[in-house]
Amino acid sequence: MFRRLPDIAGDRVSFTIDGRPAEARSGDSVAAALLANGVAACRNTPVSGAARGPYCMMGVCFDCLVTIDGTGNRQGCQVRVAPGMAVETQDGKRGVER
Amino acid sequence: MSGHDFDLAVIGSGPAGLAAAALAASRGLSTVLLDEQPEAGGQIYRAITETPVRDRHVLGPDYWHGAELLGPLRDSGAAHWPGTTVWSVARPREDGADGGRTLQIGLSRNGTAAMLTVRHVLMATGALERPFPIPGWTLPGVLGAGAAQILLKSSGLVPSGRTVLAGTGPLLWLLAWQYLRAGAALDAILDTTPRGNWRAALPLLPAFLRSPYLGKGAKLLLEVRRKVKVIDGVTDLRAEGEGKLSAIVYRQGDGAEQRLAADTLLLHQGVVPNLNLANATGCAQNWDETQRCWRPTTDDWGATSVEGVSLAGDGAGIGGALAAEHAGRVAALDVLHRLGRIDRAERDRAAVPHREALERALRGRAFLDTLYRPADIFRAPADDTIVCRCEEVTAGAVREAVRLGCSGPNQAKSFLRCGMGPCQGRLCGPTVTEVIAAERGVSPAEVGYYRLRPPVKPITLAELAALPKSAADIAAVDKH
Numbered sequence: 001m002f003r004r005l006p007d008i009a010g011d012r013v014s015f016t017i018d019g020r021p022a023e024a025r026s027g028d029s030v031a032a033a034l035l036a037n038g039v040a041a042c043r044n045t046p047v048s049g050a051a052r053g054p055y056c057m058m059g060v061c062f063d064c065l066v067t068i069d070g071t072g073n074r075q076g077c078q079v080r081v082a083p084g085m086a087v088e089t090q091d092g093k094r095g096v097e098r
Numbered sequence: 099m100s101g102h103d104f105d106l107a108v109i110g111s112g113p114a115g116l117a118a119a120a121l122a123a124s125r126g127l128s129t130v131l132l133d134e135q136p137e138a139g140g141q142i143y144r145a146i147t148e149t150p151v152r153d154r155h156v157l158g159p160d161y162w163h164g165a166e167l168l169g170p171l172r173d174s175g176a177a178h179w180p181g182t183t184v185w186s187v188a189r190p191r192e193d194g195a196d197g198g199r200t201l202q203i204g205l206s207r208n209g210t211a212a213m214l215t216v217r218h219v220l221m222a223t224g225a226l227e228r229p230f231p232i233p234g235w236t237l238p239g240v241l242g243a244g245a246a247q248i249l250l251k252s253s254g255l256v257p258s259g260r261t262v263l264a265g266t267g268p269l270l271w272l273l274a275w276q277y278l279r280a281g282a283a284l285d286a287i288l289d290t291t292p293r294g295n296w297r298a299a300l301p302l303l304p305a306f307l308r309s310p311y312l313g314k315g316a317k318l319l320l321e322v323r324r325k326v327k328v329i330d331g332v333t334d335l336r337a338e339g340e341g342k343l344s345a346i347v348y349r350q351g352d353g354a355e356q357r358l359a360a361d362t363l364l365l366h367q368g369v370v371p372n373l374n375l376a377n378a379t380g381c382a383q384n385w386d387e388t389q390r391c392w393r394p395t396t397d398d399w400g401a402t403s404v405e406g407v408s409l410a411g412d413g414a415g416i417g418g419a420l421a422a423e424h425a426g427r428v429a430a431l432d433v434l435h436r437l438g439r440i441d442r443a444e445r446d447r448a449a450v451p452h453r454e455a456l457e458r459a460l461r462g463r464a465f466l467d468t469l470y471r472p473a474d475i476f477r478a479p480a481d482d483t484i485v486c487r488c489e490e491v492t493a494g495a496v497r498e499a500v501r502l503g504c505s506g507p508n509q510a511k512s513f514l515r516c517g518m519g520p521c522q523g524r525l526c527g528p529t530v531t532e533v534i535a536a537e538r539g540v541s542p543a544e545v546g547y548y549r550l551r552p553p554v555k556p557i558t559l560a561e562l563a564a565l566p567k568s569a570a571d572i573a574a575v576d577k578h
Binding site: 004007055 | 134136141145148150151152153156226227236237238239240241242244245246248249252253254255256257258259280281341342343361362372487488489490519520521524525555556
């Protein structure tokens with residue numbers, strides 16, 4: 001997957017992925033934080049259920065959709081990870097309630 | 099305020115947008131620079147103010163040049179609104195009280211939608227990676243090379259495990275070089291540059307020999323080729339795995355299938371203009387045969403077919419970061435003229451040095467475009483390949499629709515829903531155009547492109563509903 005270069009600036013940020021504690025760096029997008037934690041697949045598609053993960057990292061492909069602090073279908077690459085943030089992988093469509 | 103919030107809104111803070119906003123504001127236009135990202139720089143100078151990569155040799159001098167664009171922006175007095183997503187640009191139903199023509203920009207900041215009224219819009223929306231549809235490109239573990247470079251610039255992340263780069267074009271080699279500098283190992287580079295491209299590019303070589311890219315590019319290429327296993331002439335490529343990438347299967351020339359175990363595959367075959375906003379605003383666009391992509395139609399000054407809307411940088415046709423910077427300044431001077439700040443003679447005079455620099459930066463571009471033109475099979479792939487990632491529509495389904503009478507990308511939407519997912523055709527548009535054109539045996543110019551409509555980025559109904567409404571808006575939907 002992806003690893004952090006050794007000589008890197010930035011503070012550690014604690015957050016959760018599907019309830020499990022995880023660590024990122026300040027400045028990471030949620031999608032980058034997922035990849036840095038070995039999570040390549042962040043959702044299953046609503047069409048076929050196939051696994052998908054971040055692809056473009058610049059907000060155009062919409063493959064890194066995740067639920068962030070209870071709100072579904074957020075673009076993981078466009079949101080910065082924040083201390084205590086709850087990131088959840090998605091299964092199929094976003095629910096009407098979130 | 100006389101009916102508008104700013105004279106000029108520049109959309110996108112890559113090299114074109116940074117240079118344009120700085121010039122326009124320093125010459126007295128009230129200017130706002132809008133950008134979706136949290137920091138200025140666009141994708142090419144992504145995270146330029148805050149990259150965690152401390153060793154400046156890793157990203158290289160061309161990247162750090164971006165920092166020089168920030169001072170002039172700060173000093174110019176332009177307002178800079180990062181974290182702002184623009185989802186529409188349109189003429190308001192009624193013009194300003196002062197009779198002046200204005201444009202209305204729909205935007206979202208911090209989860210709140212708002213409308214901004216300006217006299218002129220300069221789009222500097224840059225480029226995105228050309229789709230590289232191969233079987234398995236939707237598997238987790240397969241990313242764009244540009245995506246991987248963003249991970250490096252903004253988070254200091256490099257691939258671990260077995261890593262393969264595949265494709266063609268300068269960015270692929272630049273990324274490999276940056277990885278070597280960073281101490282990241284690469285298992286192989288699969289070069290898909292068609293062998294025949296050299297013959298086509300050769301007549302264009304003289305101009306390239308005078309290009310600023312030549313020296314740097316050659317050195318970089320040689321260094322990568324010395325240190326990484328490069329497999330040339332790859333003619334067939336697919337990614338395999340259950341739920342995530344596990345292997346890459348390829349053929350070299352007419353050879354037998356080869357298999358490489360891999361954890362990460364980084365794909366790249368050039369970049370194309372990011373034209374969704376211009377298209378949705380109604381700007382005319384044309385097919386560029388050399389670059390094999392659609393580009394919004396602009397004049398020498400970046401003016402589009404829509405009055406009050408200009409374009410500069412890669413969003414108007416791929417020219418690279420340096421060209422974008424100079425094109426941004428040329429376009430800004432034209433805006434100053436159109437808004438009455440300078441006369442035509444002053445515009446023309448002031449543009450001379452920027453036009454000269456632009457010409458230098460574009461020297462040799464035709465050689466690169468021709469040499470790195472992706473092979474037909476990677477632009478219009480085999481039937482079993484997904485072309486529309488959102489709706490999971492294959493090339494075969496598109497061809498079948500053509501046989502049933504579908505004549506272009508817009509009809510393909512109603513046949514197949516392709517292009518109607520959240521990415522709004524960004525990842526399938528060029529491919530769908532090429533597949534339909536090839537199947538019909540006509541030029542892509544003839545089959546056309548998606549007609550895009552605002553909002554060009556998804557916004558929630560709650561955001562839309564919370565927009566301020568005029569009495570006329572309410573009357574228009576009120577029950578009588």
